[in-house]
Amino acid sequence: MLIAISFSIKIYFGVNYMPKSKYHDIYLDLKEKIENNYFKYSEMLPVENELIKQYECSRNTLRRAVSILVSEGHLQTMQGKGVRNIYQKLSPKAFKLDTIESFKESAKRTAKSSFNKVILFTDVRCSANLAKRSGFMEGDELYYIQRVHYMDGKALILNHNYFLKSSVGDLTIDIAKDSIYEYLENTLGMKIVNSKRIITVEKVDEIDEKYLNLNLDEYNCLAVVSSFTYNSDGIMFEYTVSKHRPDCFSFCDNAVRK
Structure with a gap:
């Protein structure tokens, strides 16, 4: 059995090698809250305007942070509804x-x-x-x-x-x-x-x-x-x-x- 998987991986704690910026801080904060169950599984995150106000950032900056978490399988964007937490802790194996x-x-x-x-x-x-x-x-x-x-x-x-x-x-x-x-x-x-x-x-x-x-x-x-x-x-x-x-x-x- 052979499975070939090719990745062009952006590693966001060493990733893409761009200077650390606002979006990265937001990404880390949201990720920590998701993984520590601050946002419950299947719960919707606060609406975009509320998060923009909370993080004092632009819409594009917030969306960039959210897109990373979507790509990592932590969040799911739902058109017309918002963003939902779909993170489940991995097996230790x-x-x-x-x-x-x-x-x-x-x-x-x-x-x-x-x-x-x-x-x-x-x-x-x-x-x-x-x-x-x-x-x-x-x-x-x-x-x-x-x-x-x-x-x-x-x-x-x-x-x-x-x-x-x-x-x-x-x-x-x-x-x-x-x-x-x-x-x-x-x-x-x-x-x-x-x-x-x-x-x-x-x-x-x-x-x-x-x-x-x-x-x-x-x-x-x-x-x-x-x-x-x-x-x-x-x-x-x-x-x-x-x-x-x-x-x-x-x-x-x-x-x-x-």
Whole structure:
């Protein structure tokens, strides 16, 4: 089974990389109120003129903030009626597809404890076969990292990460144990923009069985997410194959019919 999902993701806590402005503050305030149940599920928000007065903003500024929340699945605009809260809290198992979220950020969002175990950290040169799978150029110098992500003490994900050395600086095992994205964004100032993802269901191999502690009598397949991630310079700096335990696997997205 193969599902290809291509995202041009605007990450609004690192998104679109425009200067922070009034609409962003309104977006954050409304989002917090929605997620903390200030506005009840299925409840209509105050009318537009009331919100404009409350936030002391223009109509376009308010609508821009609301449009972000609509795209994230928090709000629904209803012509002639207003805006309704449709937010429902995600399952702790759910990984979001509509944004680029690190494992550390996912654990924080779901209030879970987490840590990473690095089982391989090495330099490789991109082979012809890897170039076909990843989109890197043959001969590119890469970091190849195998990591197991644990949440609440349980091994959930086995990651095979390939990072373009010319884009990611001096990665270390310690950085890989913590958060590579945190290092890229906060230390190097990289702007991570979008990611194309392909989701498949594949047979368990010996490495999966070993590091994810799988019982083959119960599960002989797992969910695999292949990610091709780009920075603001248009460079694909990361190719990752993430293998997820099937009993702890759930992805969510907000789809809009056009």
